[in-house]
Structure formats: structure tokens, C-alpha cells
Amino acid sequence: DNPRILIACAESFIARGDLAVVATFLSLWAKEAGLLAGLTLPEALAAAGMLSVTVSMAQLLFAPVAGFFIDKFDRLTAVATAMGIAGIAYLWVGFSPDPLALIFIPAALMLGMGESAAILAGSAVIGQEASERIRGAVVGLFNFCGSVGTLTIAFISGFLFDAWMPGAPFVMVGVINLLVMIGAISVRRRTGYRSPSYLASTAD
Numbered sequence: 001d002n003p004r005i006l007i008a009c010a011e012s013f014i015a016r017g018d019l020a021v022v023a024t025f026l027s028l029w030a031k032e033a034g035l036l037a038g039l040t041l042p043e044a045l046a047a048a049g050m051l052s053v054t055v056s057m058a059q060l061l062f063a064p065v066a067g068f069f070i071d072k073f074d075r076l077t078a079v080a081t082a083m084g085i086a087g088i089a090y091l092w093v094g095f096s097p098d099p100l101a102l103i104f105i106p107a108a109l110m111l112g113m114g115e116s117a118a119i120l121a122g123s124a125v126i127g128q129e130a131s132e133r134i135r136g137a138v139v140g141l142f143n144f145c146g147s148v149g150t151l152t153i154a155f156i157s158g159f160l161f162d163a164w165m166p167g168a169p170f171v172m173v174g175v176i177n178l179l180v181m182i183g184a185i186s187v188r189r190r191t192g193y194r195s196p197s198y199l200a201s202t203a204d
Helices: 003-036 041-072 075-094 102-129 132-163 168-191
Strands: none
Touching: 003 041, 003 075, 003 102, 003 132, 003 168, 041 075, 041 102, 075 102, 075 168, 102 132, 132 168
């Protein structure tokens, strides 16, 4: 009945799946790239670890910025923006030739920013749109979609990593992020503006 909750669940599916891709395949790709570049295994693992730290630091530092934006604008607008940032970042990363090159660092930073914004924006929509009488069930569904997304995206990404290219999992989730962004924009246009102070429980 509430398309905003549908978008939030779709966002949870891909946002949690995104985390699985970053946690698993970014380090694996960086390690393999390091070995191909002539690094020893410890050196390749260290380079992969630094790349993961870069993404995590971007997530941490951008979280207050994303939270401020979410508190000032329509929550679905925030979801669309977050999905757009994440989608562009994942495509940028996916088509990058070398994850250890210096030019890759801005892509990794944008990746962390998109992840941070996506996770916060989806939770904010659920907090706003879930009616008090069914809030537990809605939050449960939201988290269930995230768990299914983690399993599904990780499973498919493994095949793509081996069959296509190391950046393939990032290309896939980048496209899905942009599709969710389009869905969020469509629902935002149909449902109109809702103030950040709006609560479904008080509007019922």
C-alpha cells in the first residue's frame, strides 16, 4: 500500500548487498592486482587492506554529512541521491583498470560516501513511513530484504568475478543502484513532498 516502503526495501536489498561486494571482492581484486604487479603476498595484502581502510574512512567521515542532508530534505529524495552517488561510484570502480593505482583513490572515496548515504537513507525512510501499529513487521521486512540482498548479490558476484572480470560485481551493483534511484524518483514524483518531520503513525 505504501510505495515508499517498497523503495526502502529495494534499497535495503542492494545496500546490504553492496557491503558484501566491498567487503569481499574489493580486497580480493586488490590482492590479485598486487600479485600481478609483482608484489609479494604480504605486500599485496597490505595494499588491499589500505584500500579497504580508505573506503571505510570515507563511510565514517561522510555519515554526518549524509545524516544532515537526510534531516533537511524529503527522505525519498535522500534515497534517490544516495543511490545515484553509489551507482556512479560502483560503475567507476568496476570499470577501473587497476584498483591499486592512485587514480583509483577518488573512486574508492566516492564508494564509501555512497555506501554511507545509502544505508542511512533507507533506514530513515522506514523510520518515517512505518506505521506504529505494524512498525515491527515493517522493520523486520526491511532487514529481511537486506539479508536476502547480501546472499543473492554475493552469490552472483562470485560467478561474475570469475567469468567476466574482477570489476564485474561492482558494475552489477552499480546498475542496480541506478535502477533503484529511478524507482525512488518515480515514487517521489507520485507521492509528492513529505517533510522530514512527517511520521506515518501521527498521520494515520
